[in-house]
Amino acid sequence: MFPIRDENPTIRPPVATIALIALNILVWVFVQGAGSELPLVKSLCLYSLIPGDLFHHAPPGTTLEMTQDMVCSLDGRSGIPTLITHAFLHGSWFHIISNMWFLWIFGDNVEDAMGIPRFLIFYFLCILAAAFSQIMADPAALSPMVGASGAIGGVMGAYARLYPRAYVHTLIPLGFFITTAAIPAIYMLGYWFLIQFISAIPAVGGGVQIAFWAHAGGFVAGLILIGPLHRQDYLEERNRMEPDKTAKYRL
Known part of the structure; x- marks a missing residue:
């Protein structure tokens, strides 16, 4: 299922959400060369998260074959910053467009319940939670991990807890046909999380290229973190804006 839009108005402009989308796009264009092979490979070599390198499981002199003609040396990499930098890198146009679309659909409403500073703190905590969820699945992995999906999973978890009855208009593929439906x-x-979790189970110990544990871990982190980081006065403002709603926003 792919979200098109939601029926969930906001009160405050999504400044932080727009800034995060802009930052991801700037990194994609100016650091990763908009997908050009050489800058893309170089960015993955320098700034992606590689668990086996972070925890020094890889012996000195280890290299990774990035393409048929390019290798990446793990010697001299600065591992700790990659816990954050990996979340602003992407592997393809589809990767960044789909991630930024999900962030746009769900990020504005989550930010609306927090305000700018809390939302940014929340987002970066979700990056770390997603990263460590993937690392725990395979601490010795040498596959580069990139993408904002884990942090966006956190945004989606927060959205599910904040606005469970908000309708999301969604594309649903049915074989050769595609239909749309408005789904709470x-x-x-919840379906998205279930798919990530089920897909992640075979990924323990490696062998899967998609960071499903990061997606699932980010989602759970978002569910938890929205509790202490939301502003109840902002949710009460939503209640006053929509007085006819039977389900009030309160955590």
């Missing part, structure tokens, strides 16, 4: 967020996002 709790079902659409």
